[in-house]
Amino acid sequence: MGTLNRITVVGASLAGLRAVQTLRREGFEGEVTLVGAEPHIPYNRPPLSKSVLRGDDDVTLPGAEELGDQWLRGRQAVHLDVRERTVGLDDGTEVGHDGLVIATGARPRQLDGALRLRTVEDALALRAELDAGHEHVLVVGGGFIGGEVASTARQLGRKVTLVDAAPYPMRAGLGEDASRWLAAHHERNGVELVTNVRVTAVDGGRVQLDDGRSLTADLVVGAMGVRPNTEWLDGSGLATDDGVLCAPTLFAQGAGDIVAAGDVARWPHGLFGGEMVRVEHWANANEQGAVAARNLLAGPGNATPFLDVPNFATHVHGARIQTAGLPHLADSASIVTGSLEEDRFAVAFTRDGVLVGAVAVDSPKDLIRLKRAITARETL
Numbered sequence: 001m002g003t004l005n006r007i008t009v010v011g012a013s014l015a016g017l018r019a020v021q022t023l024r025r026e027g028f029e030g031e032v033t034l035v036g037a038e039p040h041i042p043y044n045r046p047p048l049s050k051s052v053l054r055g056d057d058d059v060t061l062p063g064a065e066e067l068g069d070q071w072l073r074g075r076q077a078v079h080l081d082v083r084e085r086t087v088g089l090d091d092g093t094e095v096g097h098d099g100l101v102i103a104t105g106a107r108p109r110q111l112d113g114a115l116r117l118r119t120v121e122d123a124l125a126l127r128a129e130l131d132a133g134h135e136h137v138l139v140v141g142g143g144f145i146g147g148e149v150a151s152t153a154r155q156l157g158r159k160v161t162l163v164d165a166a167p168y169p170m171r172a173g174l175g176e177d178a179s180r181w182l183a184a185h186h187e188r189n190g191v192e193l194v195t196n197v198r199v200t201a202v203d204g205g206r207v208q209l210d211d212g213r214s215l216t217a218d219l220v221v222g223a224m225g226v227r228p229n230t231e232w233l234d235g236s237g238l239a240t241d242d243g244v245l246c247a248p249t250l251f252a253q254g255a256g257d258i259v260a261a262g263d264v265a266r267w268p269h270g271l272f273g274g275e276m277v278r279v280e281h282w283a284n285a286n287e288q289g290a291v292a293a294r295n296l297l298a299g300p301g302n303a304t305p306f307l308d309v310p311n312f313a314t315h316v317h318g319a320r321i322q323t324a325g326l327p328h329l330a331d332s333a334s335i336v337t338g339s340l341e342e343d344r345f346a347v348a349f350t351r352d353g354v355l356v357g358a359v360a361v362d363s364p365k366d367l368i369r370l371k372r373a374i375t376a377r378e379t380l
């Protein structure tokens, strides 16, 4: 590839912000154009399902103030021309580049008739509905966002029903033991669980299930996972399949001048036998934004693979649940400290005897230890 004089970053949230900061910190003196569809400066999403719903408006993302106002906010990229190296925007203008960072994240799967939760506007709309005094909240999807909404709604004194397609919420990410514990933890905290069913339609307060039953609620929130924002890349020739398909270094497959980072990127993870992964967590977007930008500056020949172990934490009814690695790859799992009865335990997940994942409930030191062991590819 040629000299980099102009770099465009599309997506002005966590990964995009970290990319812009890194370009500057690495001494890039060329032109940086940041394009973001939202009208706000980059903000932090984790509080949206927690403190914001309880009335705290602080969603500050440290570093966002460094952007100043020299960037394109409230503008959406609608087209990429790889050969001409231009990004087309929704107002008809085109932005040229020598290098491109794709950081367009993800958006919730749509469930007509249900509220959703991704943006600050979504959170304020949900908060307004909760403040309006609706008594019974039904959450569709027991993943980390659904679980946090359920937990916060209980804290606010609402009656809560949580509907999930799996036998236990978060089963794919937490494994059998911890998800079984989570189900019991929800129930002990007053959440009514309805599992092994899918919601087929929401009509006012009436929620239709695929087993023929229907439920009623005053407020329905959809939290059935997200889809990466890649539609604007259709027709560009870039390979997408549940995200932008990347090399281990986060360069888009077959491109020497385009990288992707955060919730939108899917890459073969070198610590897990090249398993293609897309990670929807804060720490991943935070680190990948920086690494993708550094690799773009270094060029494909000098780039380093992204090998961070995925990890995240969620808080549900006062318990801190943390994960590291990829528990779903495991062929075996065992509780290594504590017990389900104590509400404090750590689970180690192995594949062919090698650690590939960990889950810890109120055991942060164990999680750190296991995460290190996953990085070192230790056997149990």
Ligand SMILES: Cc1cc2nc3c(=O)[nH]c(=O)nc-3n(C[C@H](O)[C@H](O)[C@H](O)COP(=O)(O)OP(=O)(O)OC[C@H]3O[C@@H](n4cnc5c(N)ncnc54)[C@H](O)[C@@H]3O)c2cc1C
Residues within 6 Å of the ligand: 010, 011, 012, 013, 014, 015, 016, 035, 036, 037, 038, 044, 045, 046, 047, 048, 049, 075, 076, 077, 078, 103, 104, 105, 106, 107, 117, 118, 119, 145, 229, 232, 261, 262, 263, 264, 279, 280, 281, 282, 283, 285, 311, 312, 313, 314
């Ligand atoms: C309610 C909630 C709670 C969460 N809690 C946690 C948590 O506790 N722990 C944790 O680890 N993670 C949590 N997360 C996940 C974490 O926030 C995400 O992993 C992180 O925001 C991903 O950052 P990103 O920059 O990759 O993408 P996003 O944050 O999705 O940002 C992408 C940005 O790109 C913009 N965009 C999209 N398409 C275009 C386009 N064509 N042109 C221009 N701009 C575009 C979008 O509008 C958006 O602003 C939570 C997420 C939510 C929604």
